[in-house]
Amino acid sequence: MTRIFPQPFHTLLLTAVWLLLNNSMSLGHILLGLILGIVIPIVCQPLRIPQPKIAKPFKLIPYVLVVLKDVIIANIEVAILVLGPVKRIQPGFIAYPLTLKDDLPITLLASTITMTPGTCSCELTEDKQFLYIHVLDMPADEQSLIDYIKVHYEGRVKEIFGC
Amino acid sequence: MLDYAILFVSGVLSIALVMNLCRLLLGPNAPDRILALDTMCINSIALILVYGMHSGSPLYFEAALLIAMLGFVSSVAFAKYRLRGDIIE
Amino acid sequence: MSFGFELAISILLVIGGIFIFVGSFGLLRLPDFYTRLHAPTKATTVGLGSILLCSMLTAYATEGRFSISELLITLFLVITAPVVAHMLAKVAMHHKVRMFAKTKHTELVDTARMQQPPASDSSSKLDS
Numbered sequence: 109m110t111r112i113f114p115q116p117f118h119t120l121l122l123t124a125v126w127l128l129l130n131n132s133m134s135l136g137h138i139l140l141g142l143i144l145g146i147v148i149p150i151v152c153q154p155l156r157i158p159q160p161k162i163a164k165p166f167k168l169i170p171y172v173l174v175v176l177k178d179v180i181i182a183n184i185e186v187a188i189l190v191l192g193p194v195k196r197i198q199p200g201f202i203a204y205p206l207t208l209k210d211d212l213p214i215t216l217l218a219s220t221i222t223m224t225p226g227t228c229s230c231e232l233t234e235d236k237q238f239l240y241i242h243v244l245d246m247p248a249d250e251q252s253l254i255d256y257i258k259v260h261y262e263g264r265v266k267e268i269f270g271c
Numbered sequence: 272m273l274d275y276a277i278l279f280v281s282g283v284l285s286i287a288l289v290m291n292l293c294r295l296l297l298g299p300n301a302p303d304r305i306l307a308l309d310t311m312c313i314n315s316i317a318l319i320l321v322y323g324m325h326s327g328s329p330l331y332f333e334a335a336l337l338i339a340m341l342g343f344v345s346s347v348a349f350a351k352y353r354l355r356g357d358i359i360e
Numbered sequence: 361m362s363f364g365f366e367l368a369i370s371i372l373l374v375i376g377g378i379f380i381f382v383g384s385f386g387l388l389r390l391p392d393f394y395t396r397l398h399a400p401t402k403a404t405t406v407g408l409g410s411i412l413l414c415s416m417l418t419a420y421a422t423e424g425r426f427s428i429s430e431l432l433i434t435l436f437l438v439i440t441a442p443v444v445a446h447m448l449a450k451v452a453m454h455h456k457v458r459m460f461a462k463t464k465h466t467e468l469v470d471t472a473r474m475q476q477p478p479a480s481d482s483s484s485k486l487d488s
Contacts, residue, residue, distance in 0.1 A: 125432065128428060128429050128431060128432045129336075129429060129432060130429075131329075131427055131428065131429040179402070179406060180406065182402055183379060183402055183403055183406045186382075186386070186398060186399065186402050186403060187379070187382045187403060190382055190385060190386035190389065190390065190399055190403075191382065191385075194389070194390070194391055197390070197391075197395060197460075197462075198462060198464070199392075199394060199395050199459075199460055199462065199463045199464070200463055200464030200465050201463070201464065201465045201466070201468040201469065201472075202465065202468070203468055203472075203477070203478040218442065218446065219439070219442035219443070222401060222441075222442035222445050222446065223401075223402065223405070223438070223441070223442055226398060228394075228397055228398055228401070228445055228449060229442075229446055229449075230394075230446070230449035230450070230453065230472060231449065231450060231453060231472040231473075231475065232475070233472075233475050233476060233477050234475040234476065235477065237477055238477050238478060240468060240469075240472040242394045242397070242398075242449065244395055244398045246464055272366055272367065272370050273366050273369060273370050273373075273418070275370075276369075276370035276371075276373045276374055277373070279374060279377065280373050280374060280376070280377035280411070283377040283378065283380070283381045284377060284380060284381075286381065286384075287380055287381050287383075287384035287385075288384075290384045290385060290387065290388045291384050291387060291388075293388055294387050294388050294396075299458070300393065300452070300455060300457050300458075301451070301455065302393055302448050302451045302452040302455065302457060303393055303396065305448060305451070306387065306393075306396065306397065306400060306448055307387065309400070309444055309448075310383065310384060310387055310400040310404060313380075313400070313404045313405070313408055313437070314380060314384065314404070316408060316433070317376070317377075317380055317407065317408050317411050320411055320412065320415050320430075321373075321411065323415065324414065324415050324418050327422060327423070329419065329427060332415075332427075332429060332430065332433075335433060336432065336433055336436075339433050339436055339437060339440075340436070343436075343440040343443075343444065346444045346447075346448075347443070347444065347447055350444070350447035350448055350450070350451050351447070353451045353454075353455070354447075354450060354451050354454060
């Protein structure tokens with residue numbers, strides 16, 4: 109089983125993307141998509157870097173919804189800052205202490221931070237201990253921002269990966 | 272009414288593209304110029320999609336997808352070049 | 361197509377256009393590279409997402425074909441926009457791009473360039 113489906117999730121994803129790309133649900137496209145979805149992971153198996161498994165896939169749905177809500181709020185906030193006077197902008201850098209250890213969760217967290225309110229992840233330290241973040245509108249209390257990221261995003265990412 | 276909305280959005284997107292072009296020409300540094308190019312890619316995808324809505328043809332979608340992929344790859348390639356051209360590894 | 365549906369699509373389209381405009385305006389207006397990075401990555405992605413949603417709904421309303429493939433572009437952009445932003449921030453740090461005078465904690469850039477943890481005084485200040 110594991111030899112035919114080394115990555116069952118990728119098989120499903122590739123089939124879904126193939127169907128989306130062709131915009132059809134006909135039997136021929138489903139079969140072709142399944143063949144591609146089975147062959148490509150087998151061919152790409154030697155290139156794969158081992159990543160932690162997603163422990164609770166259903167936790168992804170509330171995470172995506174929370175992030176979507178934050179992205180819309182973030183956009184309105186950034187739009188107000190951009191259109192308002194430049195003097196009001198107070199940019200700054202912070203170093204965010206990471207508790208995650210693996211690459212995939214850190215990538216997910218960094219992408220989320222970039223997409224949400226006035227923050228943009230800039231650089232990761234070599235030992236994966238700190239994530240440097242540029243903040244467009246720095247609050248007076250920096251610890252509150254770190255706590256917000258810790259509770260809202262990092263906690264949920266940890267739950268998803270079960271670490 | 273939808274026609275007027277499409278006309279308005281095309282105008283807004285054209286102005287946005289001109290502003291990106293200004294940043295591309297003004298940009299004091301290389302990162303600014305790469306960012307302007309990346310934004311121009313995204314804006315032209317939007318313009319193509321709006322034109323596709325106007326003409327009612329599904330073919331423009333393919334062009335938009337191609338520009339999205341090429342835009343991402345070229346931005347990353349530019350950024351990598353600027354990162355490695357300077358630092359000896 | 362009914363009037364209400366057309367109105368909804370038009371409003372969504374105009375909102376998307378305005379978001380893209382704000383993103384490009386921010387790119388032109390904001391004072392330094394790091395603040396400029398914020399405007400296009402966020403506003404433009406959401407604006408484009410809203411225009412793609414419109415395109416989907418229009419195709420459904422006018423021709424009755426359910427075109428879901430626009431979701432693919434949205435998904436692709438949501439995944440790639442943060443990657444490009446991260447790479448460009450790295451480039452800017454390596455080039456020591458000029459920063460806006462009011463920026464707080466500029467000393468963090470020096471350690472970030474070397475991919476090292478922050479110097480002890482600032483980290484103790486942040487961790488405490």
